[in-house]
Amino acid sequence: MKSMWRMLPVSALVLIILSLASTPAHGQQLASVSAESCDYGGELFAIEALDELTVKFTLCFPDPAFPQKAAFAAFSIHPSEYLQATGGTGDLLTKPIGTGPYRIERWDFGNELVLSRFDDYWGEPAREQTLIFRWNTEATSRLLELQAGTVDGIDNVGAGDFEIIENDPNLQLFERPGTNVFYLGINNTVPPFDNVLVRQAIAHAIDRERLVENFYPRGSIVARQFLPPVIFGYTRDVEPYHYNLEQARELLEQSGVELPIRTTLSYRDVVRTYLPQPSVIAQDIQAQLAEIGIETEIVVMESGAFLDAAAAGQLSLHLLGWSADFPDATNFLDFHFGAGAQPQFGEKFDAITEPLARAGRIAEPQERLEIYSEANTAIRDLVPMVPIAHGGSATAFHVDIAGGHASPLAAEYFAVMNDMDDDTLVWMQNAEPISLYCNDESDGETLRACEQINESLLAYEIGGTDVVPSLARSFEVNDDATEYIFHLRDGVRFHNGSAFDANDVVVSWQTLWDASSPLHVGRDGDFSYFSGFFLAFLNDDGGA
Amino acid sequence: MASANVSKLELTNKEHETSRGSSSLWVEAFKNLFRNPSAIIGMGVIGFLILVALTAPIVATHDPETPLFGAPGETGRLPGKPPCVPALGCDDTLHYLGLDLNARDQFSRILFGARQSLFVGSVTIAVAIFAGTLLGITAGYAGGWVDNAIMRVMDVLLAFPSLLLAISIVTILGPGLMNALLGITITFIPQYARLSRASVLSLKEQEFVTAERALGAGPLRIVIDHILPNSITPIIVQGTLGIGTAVLDAAALSFLGLGAQPPQAEWGLMLSEARNRVFTEPHLVFFPGIAIMITVLGFNLLGDGMRDALDPRLNRN
Numbered sequence: 020m021k022s023m024w025r026m027l028p029v030s031a032l033v034l035i036i037l038s039l040a041s042t043p044a045h046g047q048q049l050a051s052v053s054a055e056s057c058d059y060g061g062e063l064f065a066i067e068a069l070d071e072l073t074v075k076f077t078l079c080f081p082d083p084a085f086p087q088k089a090a091f092a093a094f095s096i097h098p099s100e101y102l103q104a105t106g107g108t109g110d111l112l113t114k115p116i117g118t119g120p121y122r123i124e125r126w127d128f129g130n131e132l133v134l135s136r137f138d139d140y141w142g143e144p145a146r147e148q149t150l151i152f153r154w155n156t157e158a159t160s161r162l163l164e165l166q167a168g169t170v171d172g173i174d175n176v177g178a179g180d181f182e183i184i185e186n187d188p189n190l191q192l193f194e195r196p197g198t199n200v201f202y203l204g205i206n207n208t209v210p211p212f213d214n215v216l217v218r219q220a221i222a223h224a225i226d227r228e229r230l231v232e233n234f235y236p237r238g239s240i241v242a243r244q245f246l247p248p249v250i251f252g253y254t255r256d257v258e259p260y261h262y263n264l265e266q267a268r269e270l271l272e273q274s275g276v277e278l279p280i281r282t283t284l285s286y287r288d289v290v291r292t293y294l295p296q297p298s299v300i301a302q303d304i305q306a307q308l309a310e311i312g313i314e315t316e317i318v319v320m321e322s323g324a325f326l327d328a329a330a331a332g333q334l335s336l337h338l339l340g341w342s343a344d345f346p347d348a349t350n351f352l353d354f355h356f357g358a359g360a361q362p363q364f365g366e367k368f369d370a371i372t373e374p375l376a377r378a379g380r381i382a383e384p385q386e387r388l389e390i391y392s393e394a395n396t397a398i399r400d401l402v403p404m405v406p407i408a409h410g411g412s413a414t415a416f417h418v419d420i421a422g423g424h425a426s427p428l429a430a431e432y433f434a435v436m437n438d439m440d441d442d443t444l445v446w447m448q449n450a451e452p453i454s455l456y457c458n459d460e461s462d463g464e465t466l467r468a469c470e471q472i473n474e475s476l477l478a479y480e481i482g483g484t485d486v487v488p489s490l491a492r493s494f495e496v497n498d499d500a501t502e503y504i505f506h507l508r509d510g511v512r513f514h515n516g517s518a519f520d521a522n523d524v525v526v527s528w529q530t531l532w533d534a535s536s537p538l539h540v541g542r543d544g545d546f547s548y549f550s551g552f553f554l555a556f557l558n559d560d561g562g563a
Numbered sequence: 564m565a566s567a568n569v570s571k572l573e574l575t576n577k578e579h580e581t582s583r584g585s586s587s588l589w590v591e592a593f594k595n596l597f598r599n600p601s602a603i604i605g606m607g608v609i610g611f612l613i614l615v616a617l618t619a620p621i622v623a624t625h626d627p628e629t630p631l632f633g634a635p636g637e638t639g640r641l642p643g644k645p646p647c648v649p650a651l652g653c654d655d656t657l658h659y660l661g662l663d664l665n666a667r668d669q670f671s672r673i674l675f676g677a678r679q680s681l682f683v684g685s686v687t688i689a690v691a692i693f694a695g696t697l698l699g700i701t702a703g704y705a706g707g708w709v710d711n712a713i714m715r716v717m718d719v720l721l722a723f724p725s726l727l728l729a730i731s732i733v734t735i736l737g738p739g740l741m742n743a744l745l746g747i748t749i750t751f752i753p754q755y756a757r758l759s760r761a762s763v764l765s766l767k768e769q770e771f772v773t774a775e776r777a778l779g780a781g782p783l784r785i786v787i788d789h790i791l792p793n794s795i796t797p798i799i800v801q802g803t804l805g806i807g808t809a810v811l812d813a814a815a816l817s818f819l820g821l822g823a824q825p826p827q828a829e830w831g832l833m834l835s836e837a838r839n840r841v842f843t844e845p846h847l848v849f850f851p852g853i854a855i856m857i858t859v860l861g862f863n864l865l866g867d868g869m870r871d872a873l874d875p876r877l878n879r880n
Contacts, residue, residue, distance in 0.1 A: 298825070299665055
């Protein structure tokens with residue numbers, strides 16, 4: 020952690036204008052923060068409070084997905100006074116103050132997190148007085164607790180338990196559509212995979228129906244393209260390769276490559292929604308590839324080493340996946356195939372990078388979709404990877420819980436749930452939240468807890484992925500998607516009774532953005548979602 | 564001159580007597596072995612396993628490495644399908660021990676797994692006995708700094724827990740059945756080096772060895788003709804017991820992902836793949852586990868029986 024003093028000279032770069040010109044209702048000055056130029060490499064240029072209830076974001080380049088990003092739980096709004104009082108860490112991590120339907124009652128570490136209804140909530144108040152978060156890593160244990168009635172809802176139903184829950188009249192099951200993708204990555208710098216015909220042959224040789232049917236839980240679907248159907252940018256008109264061994268063999272023959280091809284098939288032995296049974300799925304793919312004369316040696320790697328090697332383009336064939344952070348094509352496609360992507364699949368193709376760059380800078384959805392159709396077609400034809408599955412998962416609730424659901428972004432919203440039996444809702448998930456200051460967290464189990472307490476400018480619709488108003492009741496965007504003006508909701512109160520205004524937005528964002536801010540501390544100071552979505556911190560001299 | 568000739572003649576006669584005596588000792592030992600119930604059971608089990616390993620391609624009902632998705636006659640959900648024997652009332656395709664998680668026939672995999680286990684067990688021990696005995700005899704017979712140098716290296720190897728040493732070796736060489744085999748072999752060498760050195764030390768001061776030396780026999784001849792035959796018994800016993808341990812170690816390495824590689828049919832690997840399914844698909848863990856147990860038990864019974872039969876101090880007659 021850097022000391023404040025060392026950072027002072029750098030912070031001279033920031034122009035924190037505490038303007039006296041406007042008319043503050045609380046006798047408060049309006050905050051703003053701006054970069055000197057866009058040379059620091061990030062997406063944000065300025066954040067200004069135009070008046071007490073209006074905030075303007077100026078971007079360095081067009082970003083039509085900015086609202087999707089701004090709705091994410093890692094960009095939630097905290098009271099500026101509380102951020103300053105806590106110094107951006109300490110109590111902020113365990114006793115956050117938000118605007119959400121639930122406020123924190125007590126966190127009994129290692130045991131349970133108790134939230135209670137916030138009566139002054141600006142929207143529909145929570146249906147239950149008390150919401151309790153509990154956790155257990157074992158799917159079978161979670162189900163046992165649900166069956167015993169000690170919890171009202173559970174996350175991540177075990178693959179074999181779907182039918183048990185469906186056949187139990189006391190329980191209800193909600194399948195969560197997969198907003199993820201599992202793929203077979205092909206590195207085109209490793210011969211003979213530099214030959215597109217060989218890559219296309221592989222695409223024809225993988226029986227994805229067989230994989231999904233036999234090894235994935237219910238609710239999983241066969242991947243037609245890299246993007247899951249629920250994510251913006253998915254284009255149904257792009258026909259995927261169909262399983263056809265004859266055609267695969269023919270393509271291999273045309274390629275003139277000598278058979279058998281001997282190579283490695285790498286993966287990490289880590290269970291994810293997109294890869295529920297790593298070793299079994301890897302072996303089935305190995306057997307399928309052997310059918311067309313590609314003999315693979317399975318290499319199991321340590322998770323971190325595997326990700327590093329994949330990103331560095333050191334692996335030949337490899338099995339990996341991706342889960343949505345925010346529901347937009349850029350989160351999937353640009354990260355993997357864009358001009359700035361890692362060399363995971365080897366050399367990049369202009370036919371893919373060019374439309375992706377174009378689509379990322381257009382605001383009009385229909386026009387964007389047409390370009391994504393072009394990009395998806397190019398990805399299909401050039402086969403940097405073979406998309407295999409979108410893995411599903413499920414939540415389960417007691418039958419007497421009204422409003423139970425599963426969110427495709429794993430952001431279940433408990434304020435709409437009602438327990439007819441009593442005034443307490445008990446939810447059991449996989450793991451304990453790491454902290455409750457989610458602006459510096461990236462773990463899904465953690466984000467879900469935060470989402471009940473703190474809110475962002477925008478939100479995702481309950482049980483869906485569309486962006487809906489939240490602390491901002493509306494926003495305007497200019498034609499080239501570089502300026503966003505958010506109109507904030509009036510009369511919103513924080514849990515401590517203080518009023519929500521534009522300064523809270525500016526300071527909450529500045530805390531994330533400005534590495535030289537004394538509040539840029541958090542739990543470990545990574546703020547990985549911010550840097551992932553907006554590319555760079557302001558005043559980051561690399562030491563933070 | 565003449566007297567020397569006579570004495571040599573006498574010695575030769577004596578030598579004949581000894582060798583005749585030793586061969587009758589072997590006969591005696593075999594008789595003892597066949598009177599020992601645990602040795603008979605052990606030999607029966609091992610004989611059966613060898614038969615299984617040899618006839619695996621004929622007896623197996625399916626290819627051990629091919630998933631049966633879409634194969635004729637297969638119905639229902641294939642991964643982890645429980646055992647089904649039509650003769651016992653199950654009206655589905657024949658799978659004596661069910662299917663594994665990749666829809667491969669487990670009965671066939673167990674049969675082919677016997678080949679891997681027996682191969683690893685016998686090859687590792689054979690190589691370890693050869694190398695260990697060579698080192699041990701050299702050390703014991705040469706003595707001095709040669710003895711010190713060899714035996715201190717053996718002491719270092721013995722200081723490591725054997726499985727840990729095997730894991731380290733395989734980690735350096737990279738996973739795979741052949742590397743696992745090499746790793747296990749190295750961990751077994753010190754045992755045989757020590758055993759054979761101890762025999763040599765006690766034998767080389769015996770009068771018949773001194774006599775042989777006095778007659779001008781070279782060290783190689785003395786070792787091969789006299790010392791080796793007289794010190795081989797404990798090594799054979801130790802070797803038989805060692806095969807069981809080697810089979811177990813190989814299974815452990817495969818379980819840890821360092822030995823046999825998928826899709827090979829190897830018992831330890833099969834256990835490892837199904838380790839999370841003990842409660843949902845118990846047959847996937849039960850049968851490979853039983854197979855390992857029976858194999859190790861067989862070698863241990865035979866080893867115990869051999870020790871009883873070959874150790875003169877335990878001679879019941």
